[in-house]
Amino acid sequence: MAEDTHQRRLRAAADEVRERLPSPGPDDWGLIHADLHRGNVVRTPAGEPAVIDFDDSGWGYYLLDVATVLSSMPRTCLDDRTAFLRFAAGFLDGYRSVRPLPPSAHAKLPRPRDLRRTRLARVAHRLV
Known part of the structure; x- marks a missing residue:
């Protein structure tokens, strides 16, 4: 019944x-x-960032990757609340230097971190 x-x-x-x-x-x-x-x-021996762990890769909304990056950072910035804002601004500027933010980033959505926390974005994109 609870299920x-x-x-x-x-x-x-x-x-x-x-x-x-x-x-x-x-x-x-x-x-x-x-x-x-x-x-x-992770960092390569040359000091460059590198992405690992592609076992969850697949088709989905680009916003999910943006939200995941942003939602994974606040815990590392507890001692300096402005550190997260600086990180987020830098990340989004870097993202925009490669491609514009997806149009869905401007839609009326629940906060991206809430989507990430509940993994509803992944469920929703499978149901679409």
Whole structure:
């Protein structure tokens, strides 16, 4: 019985997220890492950042990777609250230097970190 309640709640939440996300299109949807948190970025011997752990990679909303990076950082900035804001600004500037933020970043969505925490974005993109 409890499982049915959890499934109904998850379905309702996934439906809400899916309704707010745009239809998958080339500007919002493509091949993503899907687990791009700080633990999956390492430094090479030359000091360059490198991404590892591609077992969750697949098709999804680009916003999921953006949200995952941003949601993985606040815990590392507890002693300096402005450190996260500097990181987020630098990350988003770097992202925009390669490609514009996906249009879904401007849609009326729950906060990206909430999507990441509940993994609803992954569920929703599988249901679309």
